[in-house]
Amino acid sequence: MESEQAILALAALAQSTRLEVFRLLVKHEPDGLAAGDIARELAVPQNTLSSHLSILSRAGLVSAQRFGRSIIYRAELGRLQSVVLFMLRDCCDGRPEICAPLIEGLAPCCQPKSKSKRRVHV
Amino acid sequence: MESEQAILALAALAQSTRLEVFRLLVKHEPDGLAAGDIARELAVPQNTLSSHLSILSRAGLVSAQRFGRSIIYRAELGRLQSVVLFMLRDCCDGRPEICAPLIEGLAPCCQPKSKSKRRVHV
DNA sequence: AGTATATTTCTATAATTCCAGATATATGGA
DNA sequence: TCCATATATCTGGAATTATAGAAATATACT
Numbered sequence: 001m002e003s004e005q006a007i008l009a010l011a012a013l014a015q016s017t018r019l020e021v022f023r024l025l026v027k028h029e030p031d032g033l034a035a036g037d038i039a040r041e042l043a044v045p046q047n048t049l050s051s052h053l054s055i056l057s058r059a060g061l062v063s064a065q066r067f068g069r070s071i072i073y074r075a076e077l078g079r080l081q082s083v084v085l086f087m088l089r090d091c092c093d094g095r096p097e098i099c100a101p102l103i104e105g106l107a108p109c110c111q112p113k114s115k116s117k118r119r120v121h122v
Numbered sequence: 123m124e125s126e127q128a129i130l131a132l133a134a135l136a137q138s139t140r141l142e143v144f145r146l147l148v149k150h151e152p153d154g155l156a157a158g159d160i161a162r163e164l165a166v167p168q169n170t171l172s173s174h175l176s177i178l179s180r181a182g183l184v185s186a187q188r189f190g191r192s193i194i195y196r197a198e199l200g201r202l203q204s205v206v207l208f209m210l211r212d213c214c215d216g217r218p219e220i221c222a223p224l225i226e227g228l229a230p231c232c233q234p235k236s237k238s239k240r241r242v243h244v
Numbered sequence: 245a246g247t248a249t250a251t252t253t254c255t256a257t258a259a260t261t262c263c264a265g266a267t268a269t270a271t272g273g274a
Numbered sequence: 275t276c277c278a279t280a281t282a283t284c285t286g287g288a289a290t291t292a293t294a295g296a297a298a299t300a301t302a303c304t
Contacts, residue, residue: 003138003141003142006141007136007137007138007141010132010133010135010136010141011132011133011136011291013129013132013136013209014129014132014133014135014136015129015291015292016125016129017292019125019128019129019132019209020125022209023209023211023212026209026210026212026213026220026221027212027213029213029220030220034250034251035250035251035252036249036250036251039251045293045294045295046250046251046252047251047252047253047293047294047295047296048292048293048294049251050251050252050253051252051253051292051293051294052292053251053252054252054253066251066300066301068250068301068302069249069250069251069300069301069302070249070250070251070301071250071251071252077220077221077223077224078224078227080206080209080224081224081227081228084202084206084228085227085228085231087135087141087144087145087148087202088148088228088231089145089231090145090148090149091148091149091151091231092231098148098151098152098199099148099199099231101199102199102200102202102203103225103228103229103231105200105203105207106203106206106207106210106225106228107225109207109210109211109213109214109221109225133261137261137262139262156280156281157280157281157282158279158280158281161281167263167264167265168280168281168282169263169264169265169266169281169282169283170262170263170264171281172281172282172283173262173263173264173282173283174262175281175282176282176283188270188271188281190271190272190280191270191271191272191279191280191281192271192279192280192281193280193281193282
């Protein structure tokens with residue numbers, strides 16, 4: 001990822017409505033949500049939301065697919081991953097001990113059910 | 123982490139100079155770098171840089187400690203972690219399969235030396 | 245074709261952010 | 275105390291962004 005794309009993504013997320021939209025879409029993965037449903041859920045005028053969606057889309061953080069009259073939006077988690085990797089680039093090279101704790105600290109987000117035992121995936 | 127803090131951090135990173143500063147400090151972990159050295163390295167006027175540093179600092183993304191006349195800045199990776207966790211919150215609850223690949227995909231950033239074999243840490 | 249629904253694009257105003265010059269503060273040394 | 279160094283704050287003008295009203299586009303149904 002290039003710096004310019006990272007900034008585009010970070011700027012897209014650095015606005016309350018758009019951050020809410022993204023989190024809402026993350027919550028609705030992998031089904032996605034129609035633009036109108038998002039507007040209703042977040043109580044934002046549809047044209048305002050539309051321009052926010054377009055910014056998120058340009059940043060690659062969401063994707064859109066038309067179904068009939070509705071357009072379904074989905075969060076692009078891979079893009080988020082790329083942004084984080086960009087920020088950590090050159091940090092780890094040769095010194096994994098610096099950012100390893102960071103990555104490990106993210107893991108719990110995916111294992112809410114198991115309390116402390118770490119489960120090795122098979 | 124609250125939404126307001128996340129936006130503060132994202133907005134802080136969504137600007138080219140500040141993103142460069144943060145990445146530079148990540149690269150210089152855990153030693154940190156003096157404000158003047160950062161300004162020199164990135165060829166930014168010191169007063170401009172100072173205000174950028176203050177924004178990063180207010181966002182919790184860097185910390186500062188004075189040593190004599192210099193002020194040493196360090197990246198706060200824990201803050202970055204909190205921001206990412208905030209964005210993924212409510213996603214995983216009950217459905218780890220959604221964001222697990224995301225987290226796993228970040229791991230390689232910390233293991234540049236080993237090619238494909240995954241090394242279990244002891 | 246005509247009407248209703250879903251979403252986007254155009255537009256203008258208000259608010260915010262970026263930048264660097266000038267100035268101020270803090271530390272260390274003669 | 276006086277001077278040099280390191281960094282921060284104040285200031286104002288230029289550029290960017292946020293917001294929502296109005297109009298346009300796309301689809302579906304009758």
